[in-house]
Amino acid sequence: MQLSIVGSGYVGTTIAACFAEVGHDVVNVDIDEDIVATLNDGDAPIHEPGLDDLVAEHAGDRLRATTDYGAVRDTDATFLALPTPSEDDGHIDLSIMKAGARSLGAALAEKDGHHLVVTKSTVVPTTTEEVIAPILEEESGKTLGEDVDVGMNPEFLREGSAVEDFLSPDKVVLGSETERAAETLRDVFDPLVARADDPPVVETGVAEAEMIKYANNGFLAAKISLANDIANICKEYGIDSEEVLSAIGLDHRIGSAFLGAGVGWGGSCFPKDVAAIIAAARDVGYDPAMLEAAVEVNDRQPVRLLGRLREHLDPDGARVAVLGLAFKPGTDDVRNSRAIPLVEALLDANADVVGYDPVATENFREKYPEIEYADSAGEALYGADAALVVTDWPAFADLDAEFDAMATPVVVDGRRIVTRREGIVYESLV
Numbered sequence: 001m002q003l004s005i006v007g008s009g010y011v012g013t014t015i016a017a018c019f020a021e022v023g024h025d026v027v028n029v030d031i032d033e034d035i036v037a038t039l040n041d042g043d044a045p046i047h048e049p050g051l052d053d054l055v056a057e058h059a060g061d062r063l064r065a066t067t068d069y070g071a072v073r074d075t076d077a078t079f080l081a082l083p084t085p086s087e088d089d090g091h092i093d094l095s096i097m098k099a100g101a102r103s104l105g106a107a108l109a110e111k112d113g114h115h116l117v118v119t120k121s122t123v124v125p126t127t128t129e130e131v132i133a134p135i136l137e138e139e140s141g142k143t144l145g146e147d148v149d150v151g152m153n154p155e156f157l158r159e160g161s162a163v164e165d166f167l168s169p170d171k172v173v174l175g176s177e178t179e180r181a182a183e184t185l186r187d188v189f190d191p192l193v194a195r196a197d198d199p200p201v202v203e204t205g206v207a208e209a210e211m212i213k214y215a216n217n218g219f220l221a222a223k224i225s226l227a228n229d230i231a232n233i234c235k236e237y238g239i240d241s242e243e244v245l246s247a248i249g250l251d252h253r254i255g256s257a258f259l260g261a262g263v264g265w266g267g268s269c270f271p272k273d274v275a276a277i278i279a280a281a282r283d284v285g286y287d288p289a290m291l292e293a294a295v296e297v298n299d300r301q302p303v304r305l306l307g308r309l310r311e312h313l314d315p316d317g318a319r320v321a322v323l324g325l326a327f328k329p330g331t332d333d334v335r336n337s338r339a340i341p342l343v344e345a346l347l348d349a350n351a352d353v354v355g356y357d358p359v360a361t362e363n364f365r366e367k368y369p370e371i372e373y374a375d376s377a378g379e380a381l382y383g384a385d386a387a388l389v390v391t392d393w394p395a396f397a398d399l400d401a402e403f404d405a406m407a408t409p410v411v412v413d414g415r416r417i418v419t420r421r422e423g424i425v426y427e428s429l430v
Ligand SMILES: NC(=O)c1ccc[n+]([C@@H]2O[C@H](COP(=O)([O-])OP(=O)(O)OC[C@H]3O[C@@H](n4cnc5c(N)ncnc54)[C@H](O)[C@@H]3O)[C@@H](O)[C@H]2O)c1
Pocket: 006, 007, 008, 009, 010, 011, 012, 029, 030, 031, 032, 035, 081, 082, 083, 084, 096, 099, 100, 103, 120, 121, 122, 123, 155, 156, 157, 158, 159, 268, 269
């Protein structure tokens, strides 16, 4: 099939390269000329394991990129993979989606024949039908359900394993309201589903598909927060939370995934998506108490971590090493990293902060040029009065003699990753 993908970021590039891999002809449309040039040169504009190889293999053949929306006219379906950030009050900001829909609609005005527009971005329920579809109709002059249909296909990939997650999904969710849209979506996904050994395909309505994405992310974020709540109780009793959480994970009704207690969840998705569905729920008259509690627990974890530090040392004037700046291991992404509230609180307390991350230093430096950065964990620890461990990079488990170079070896571990040993004052958050 001929497919177009609008937006060539984490999701757009990954799905474009993967759709090409399963046999479709794909064109990526992005307003960023550098991204377009990078893709056409056969390079991936973002770092994801396996993506470079796919782009290198298919660019110039089944995969190409352009800044010209007109390219969508030669395709059967367009996926919108544009950002859906948060407004200050947590509501979803649809301005980029609306701009993309306007450009797409204008391009479709000149198209003969039917076109399917699929929302891939995470959008609150009814957005596709009540916001995107009317813009498409207005700009294209076409009629919904006749010349143009809309669909919704939420994406569940994780950063750091995007290609693997997309090509081997736990499920595929196809939201549509007409048989023609459902059929086109099936045609798009059939080759991927066959190759992935037949994962469940959930055929549902458009608003249901939109909600499934928020339910998925909200549930996972709340699961981590519940694990943190339980782990905090364990801590007060002096009970080992890891033993407790790994034991409950053995119950198949609970499951062991996403029970990793610690300094909480961050990243480009959980915080904004939980905030967006809370704001949307309130708009329709429902107060989502569980999701609000999930956020509250998450916000408290960094505060609790600093509390543990203060039990050993006054941060005022102290040199504090922050180990881990990325929002999770395996990525250089620092969006909503838990290091952010911690660094801000340390700066407020007049601490002398030195940060270290194996790959995310440059991205963090852009946000916080005022702190010092080290080239290795050992360098960050050298002469430090305390260390806060924020990201569970596996390499932090191997730190050992590096702690001996600290001025005072106070280690406050937000991810239970450091190996405890004689000679360090070890304090875990949970
Ligand atoms: N990143 C993830 O892990 C992930 C996973 C699942 C779902 N999502 C959702 O997918 C959507 C996209 O997220 P992302 O992380 O890929 O975003 P991103 O910021 O990485 O990429 C967005 C791309 O859109 C381009 N763009 C902006 N305005 C444009 C316009 N008017 N026309 C064409 N291109 C334009 C930008 O140049 C950029 O390349 C969001 O709704 C997000 O919540 C993200």
